[in-house]
Amino acid sequence: MTLANDAVGGSTQPMLSVRGLVKHFPLKKDLLGRGAGVVRAVDGVSFDVFKGETLGVVGESGCGKSTTARLLMQLITPDKGELVFDGQTVGSKSLPLKDYRRQAQMVFQDSYASLNPRLTMEDSIAFSPMVHGLPEREAIERARDLLERVGLAPQRFAERYPHELSGGQRQRVNIARALALQSRLIILDEAVSALDKSVEAQVLNLLLDLKEAFGLTYIFISHDLNVVRFMSDRVMVMYLGQVVELGDSETLFKHAAHPYTQALLSSIPTLDPDRRTETPPLAGDPPNPINPPSGCRFHTRCVHAQAICSEKMPVLALAQHGQQVACWMHVAGAAHTGAPDAQGMFKPLEVAA
Amino acid sequence: MTSLNAAASPVLPLVYERSAGYWETVGRRFLRDKVAVGAALVVLLLMVLAVFGPWLAPMDPYQSAMLKRLKPIGFEGHPLGTDELGRDMLTRLMVGAKLSLFMGITPVVCAFFIGSLIGITAGYTGGWVNSVMMRTIDVFYAFPSVLLAIALSGALGAGITNSLISLTIVFIPPLARVAESVTTQIRERDFVEAARASGASAFTIVRVHVLGNVLGPIFVYATSLIAVSMILASGLSFLGLGVKPPEPEWGLMLNTLRTAIYSQPWIAALPGAMIFMTSIAFNLLADGLRSAMEIKQ
Amino acid sequence: MKPETSTPAFVDIRQLHVTFTGGKKPVQAVSGVDLRVQRGEVVALIGESGSGKSVTLRSLLRLHTEKKTQISGQIRVGDHDVLSLSQDQLNRFRGRVASMIFQEPLLALDPVYSLGQQIIETIRRHENVSEAAARQRALALFERVRIPSPERRLQAYPHEMSGGMRQRAMIALALACQPQLLLADEPTTALDATVQIQILLLLRELQKEMGLSVIFVTHDIGAAVEVADRIAVMYAGRIVEEGPARTLIREPRHPYTRALLQSRADGALAKGQRLETIAGAPPDLTNLPQGCAFASRCKMAAPECSATRPEVTWLAEDHSIRCLLTQPQHQPPQKA
Numbered sequence: 001m002t003l004a005n006d007a008v009g010g011s012t013q014p015m016l017s018v019r020g021l022v023k024h025f026p027l028k029k030d031l032l033g034r035g036a037g038v039v040r041a042v043d044g045v046s047f048d049v050f051k052g053e054t055l056g057v058v059g060e061s062g063c064g065k066s067t068t069a070r071l072l073m074q075l076i077t078p079d080k081g082e083l084v085f086d087g088q089t090v091g092s093k094s095l096p097l098k099d100y101r102r103q104a105q106m107v108f109q110d111s112y113a114s115l116n117p118r119l120t121m122e123d124s125i126a127f128s129p130m131v132h133g134l135p136e137r138e139a140i141e142r143a144r145d146l147l148e149r150v151g152l153a154p155q156r157f158a159e160r161y162p163h164e165l166s167g168g169q170r171q172r173v174n175i176a177r178a179l180a181l182q183s184r185l186i187i188l189d190e191a192v193s194a195l196d197k198s199v200e201a202q203v204l205n206l207l208l209d210l211k212e213a214f215g216l217t218y219i220f221i222s223h224d225l226n227v228v229r230f231m232s233d234r235v236m237v238m239y240l241g242q243v244v245e246l247g248d249s250e251t252l253f254k255h256a257a258h259p260y261t262q263a264l265l266s267s268i269p270t271l272d273p274d275r276r277t278e279t280p281p282l283a284g285d286p287p288n289p290i291n292p293p294s295g296c297r298f299h300t301r302c303v304h305a306q307a308i309c310s311e312k313m314p315v316l317a318l319a320q321h322g323q324q325v326a327c328w329m330h331v332a333g334a335a336h337t338g339a340p341d342a343q344g345m346f347k348p349l350e351v352a353a
Numbered sequence: 354m355t356s357l358n359a360a361a362s363p364v365l366p367l368v369y370e371r372s373a374g375y376w377e378t379v380g381r382r383f384l385r386d387k388v389a390v391g392a393a394l395v396v397l398l399l400m401v402l403a404v405f406g407p408w409l410a411p412m413d414p415y416q417s418a419m420l421k422r423l424k425p426i427g428f429e430g431h432p433l434g435t436d437e438l439g440r441d442m443l444t445r446l447m448v449g450a451k452l453s454l455f456m457g458i459t460p461v462v463c464a465f466f467i468g469s470l471i472g473i474t475a476g477y478t479g480g481w482v483n484s485v486m487m488r489t490i491d492v493f494y495a496f497p498s499v500l501l502a503i504a505l506s507g508a509l510g511a512g513i514t515n516s517l518i519s520l521t522i523v524f525i526p527p528l529a530r531v532a533e534s535v536t537t538q539i540r541e542r543d544f545v546e547a548a549r550a551s552g553a554s555a556f557t558i559v560r561v562h563v564l565g566n567v568l569g570p571i572f573v574y575a576t577s578l579i580a581v582s583m584i585l586a587s588g589l590s591f592l593g594l595g596v597k598p599p600e601p602e603w604g605l606m607l608n609t610l611r612t613a614i615y616s617q618p619w620i621a622a623l624p625g626a627m628i629f630m631t632s633i634a635f636n637l638l639a640d641g642l643r644s645a646m647e648i649k650q
Numbered sequence: 651m652k653p654e655t656s657t658p659a660f661v662d663i664r665q666l667h668v669t670f671t672g673g674k675k676p677v678q679a680v681s682g683v684d685l686r687v688q689r690g691e692v693v694a695l696i697g698e699s700g701s702g703k704s705v706t707l708r709s710l711l712r713l714h715t716e717k718k719t720q721i722s723g724q725i726r727v728g729d730h731d732v733l734s735l736s737q738d739q740l741n742r743f744r745g746r747v748a749s750m751i752f753q754e755p756l757l758a759l760d761p762v763y764s765l766g767q768q769i770i771e772t773i774r775r776h777e778n779v780s781e782a783a784a785r786q787r788a789l790a791l792f793e794r795v796r797i798p799s800p801e802r803r804l805q806a807y808p809h810e811m812s813g814g815m816r817q818r819a820m821i822a823l824a825l826a827c828q829p830q831l832l833l834a835d836e837p838t839t840a841l842d843a844t845v846q847i848q849i850l851l852l853l854r855e856l857q858k859e860m861g862l863s864v865i866f867v868t869h870d871i872g873a874a875v876e877v878a879d880r881i882a883v884m885y886a887g888r889i890v891e892e893g894p895a896r897t898l899i900r901e902p903r904h905p906y907t908r909a910l911l912q913s914r915a916d917g918a919l920a921k922g923q924r925l926e927t928i929a930g931a932p933p934d935l936t937n938l939p940q941g942c943a944f945a946s947r948c949k950m951a952a953p954e955c956s957a958t959r960p961e962v963t964w965l966a967e968d969h970s971i972r973c974l975l976t977q978p979q980h981q982p983p984q985k986a
Contacts, residue, residue, distance in 0.1 A: 060842035060843065060844060060845075061813065061842050073550050075546055075549060075550055097552070098552040101550060101551060101552035102552065105550065105551070106547070106550055108543045108546070108547065110543055113542050113543040113544065114543040114544050114547055115544050116544045116561075116562050116565070116566070117375070117566065118375055118565040118566055119561075119562075119565075124544075127548065127551065127553070127561060128548075128551035128552070128553070131551055131552055131553040131554075131557060132551075132552065155370060156370050159370065159371045160370070161374075161375065166931065168931075174547075177547070181551065196698040196699055196869070196932075197698060197869065197910065197913060197914070198698060198909075198910070198913055198927065198928040199931075201913040201925040201926070201927040201928075202927045204925055205924045205925055205927060208922070208924060223842065223843065225843065226914065230925070263844060264843060264844060266847075267843040267844045267846065267847040268843065268872065269846075269847065269850065269870070269872030269873050269875060269876045270872070270875065270876065271871065271872055271875055271899060272875070272899070273875050273894075273895040273896045273899055274896065276875070276876055277847055277850075277851065277876060278851075279851070280844070280847050280848040280851055281844065281847070282844040282848075283848070284798075284814075285812040285813065285814040285815060285842075285845055286812075286842055286844070286845070288812075
């Protein structure tokens with residue numbers, strides 16, 4: 001079974017263009033009007049996802065990666081920002097929401113909670129095609145075919161219930177469900193995080209196979225940096241609702257430009273008993289997105305922070321090895337002793353925030 | 354292509370492995386619970402009485418015999434004695450099952466449908482719609498059920514139909530609250546989000562994903578209300594607002610036998626015993642169902 | 651260490667068997683674990699879900715429901731024979747001699763008491779000190795675990811603290827009565843990467859300062875290497891390989907250990923290459939096979955592996971393994 005790959009925009013058109021995504025959650029005020037605050041979950045996020053790539057997204061608690069995933073799926077409505085899928089604005093006349101939903105699907109972290117406990121596996125998978133008009137018989141056929149594709153023999157698994165399957169098997173079903181609409185973009189939100197390591201390896205291999213077979217594009221969100229490095233072509237690092245670094249995966253891991261990225265990568269435990277980590281790269285806990293620091297949000301924990309960092313928020317600029325960084329140390333002519341001078345080779349990349 | 358399953362043969366066998374569905378599993382678990390099964394049998398017995406009472410009863414429930422008033426249990430020809438008008442107690446108890454159970458079950462069934470509709474709608478929609486609906490429901494919920502039943506019955510007038518209406522109204526708020534609570538929980542689950550992500554309409558999502566998961570718990574709660582309904586109905590009849598004499602109904606019989614407490618206390622207690630037994634049976638049935646439905650993963 | 655050649659260990663577990671009898675069929679969670687931990691040594695128990703690592707740990711404090719659990723074997727901690735302690739003796743043992751930190755502090759800490767109150771209560775339960783003295787010690791503990799503004803935080807409730815701080819508070823609580831053995835059940839699994847490394851290093855520091863013996867359960871090999879002197883790998887309720895961290899990472903001998911190390915997504919793999927996976931699924935603990943539990947998934951399995959349960963073989967003074975293929979009479983196959 002091949003997927004309908006209506007390449008509308010051509011191969012150079014990004015699969016998904018995100019511009020200026022903002023989402024704030026208001027906190028409830030008490031009777032006296034106190035406690036009114038805003039959780040700035042996502043505060044000006046812009047990036048592109050190219051066709052056929054896997055974009056990894058990393059960040060710690062409060063960085064906004066899960067909220068971003070839900071905004072991309074339009075499960076929450078953004079306060080501001082624009083989403084363009086293959087050249088067409090999502091929600092416009094040329095791409096109404098229901099059609100967009102056919103093109104982009106998501107796999108969640110909790111494999112059990114993602115499945116209706118009252119439906120069999122094939123019914124769960126067949127649900128979305130039927131919603132979009134496919135007759136039941138064909139939907140069930142497609143469901144069974146997809147079960148086969150994800151490595152679950154239909155004879156054994158099609159008519160089972162979620163509580164009878166293991167975590168890894170359930171996640172395979174969730175993946176099959178995400179493919180049921182022949183979508184081109186799949187968002188994987190910590191999809192393998194809850195699985196045992198050996199099962200995780202199997203599911204990662206499966207994801208790679210499916211990507212090749214169907215020409216998929218992945219957004220791979222995870223807190224496990226090694227897995228992200230393995231799976232991704234490019235990686236995006238988020239901190240407190242903003243993108244701090246975005247670039248080629250290997251480059252980022254070898255030559256991280258943003259101080260936060262560097263700290264994050266040094267936090268990965270070494271596998272070398274002779275070269276254990278001696279000091280933690282970052283002190284304190286990931287901060288709360290309710291009252292983010294002024295200027296660069298990382299400046300309160302950054303060893304290189306200077307005056308300008310607390311005054312102005314840096315925009316994404318091109319760094320030495322080709323990735324985009326949001327840090328004054330990489331903006332030519334910036335009032336930071338670590339920045340290149342005004343005649344430096346690096347030009348800031350204007351991205352509307 | 355990695356495939357876990359070594360049995361990926363070109364020819365698909367025609368038999369698909371089925372496992373027990375949810376309700377089958379619940380049924381099996383229920384049948385293993387002796388107390389619950391016992392309670393279910395008692396309920397069944399009462400249903401049989403309700404339907405076949407008039408035929409099974411030995412005598413005529415309306416036949417009075419003033420000479421044989423308030424004869425004790427074991428009196429010749431009247432195994433459970435006679436009431437204040439000389440009518441056979443056994444007969445009246447058996448025939449009375451029909452009306453008593455009817456008064457107990459009907460309001461709950463009606464309230465189940467109406468309350469579920471309100472609660473599920475409020476729970477799934479959320480936001481201000483939810484707040485408006487639920488706060489309105491809460492106003493009714495704040496009244497003690499007995500008072501509310503009496504007030505409504507008084508306002509509507511006496512009689513069976515009016516009692517049923519007032520009891521239905523009394524039970525809508527608690528059922529709506531339970532429905533809203535369960536629906537709100539289910540709505541947060543990932544599989545409902547996944548359904549929304551696939552572009553399904555709210556109506557489809559409620560039909561396919563929500564109903565199957567919420568109706569069970571609401572139903573169990575409703576079953577526990579049947580006993581309450583019977584007692585409330587008896588109370589209304591006791592006060593003269595529900596069933597009118599000479600109809601045999603357990604609550605009414607409690608009323609008319611009031612004065613016999615001093616002369617024949619056992620006879621006077623009999624209708625109460627029937628209400629008690631029915632109440633316990635339904636409660637245990639509800640408990641058993643709830644336990645059976647809590648399938649741990 | 652080989653039993654005959656070593657000094658008596660501080661923690662000595664011999665032939666531990668734990669079976670859960672609560673469900674339809676008995677679950678053999680642990681089937682014959684031998685483990686020795688010296689004073690001041692950190693041992694990591696690694697394994698996946700169902701390997702029995704958490705069950706082993708909890709047995710050291712006898713945390714399982716007595717009615718539904720059958721424990722046999724011997725567990726000695728210092729001079730205490732844990733399995734034969736009375737309830738009173740057990741209460742004095744817990745917290746004083748051995749204490750535990752858990753994966754999710756929100757679940758392990760009482761939500762209605764402040765952290766200070768919980769620590770003070772623990773101290774006063776085990777020792778005869780005044781409230782003021784206990785509070786001083788609680789303050790000192792908070793400073794030791796590097797909680798900023800400790801006086802203020804003592805009055806905080808668990809939900810008012812961030813994840814990393816809660817975990818530090820839980821460590822403080824566990825160390826309140828100066829135990830000699832610290833049991834850690836996946837304490838960093840739920841934490842962010844930058845916080846995880848802080849907590850791991852804190853544990854290492856405290857362990858050195860206080861001379862604690864630590865048994866650290868985790869599924870993350872990286873975390874184990876950061877803290878442990880020795881690592882024991884568990885599978886289906888038994889320890890399949892045990893040795894110094896260096897040896898286990900550099901020269902793993904058991905097929906499961908090797909497969910586990912190879913299936914990690916280290917960035918060293920070429921793009922597009924597939925991960926090495928372990929075929930099959932973990933065994934059913936209600937129905938353990940007769941022979942080696944890993945045989946059905948092992949790439950190097952020989953016919954006798956499914957028939958006989960391997961006993962412990964000592965490859966070196968401190969490196970043991972349970973695998974028939976390493977015993978002298980078996981010819982190891984030439985493949986990887």
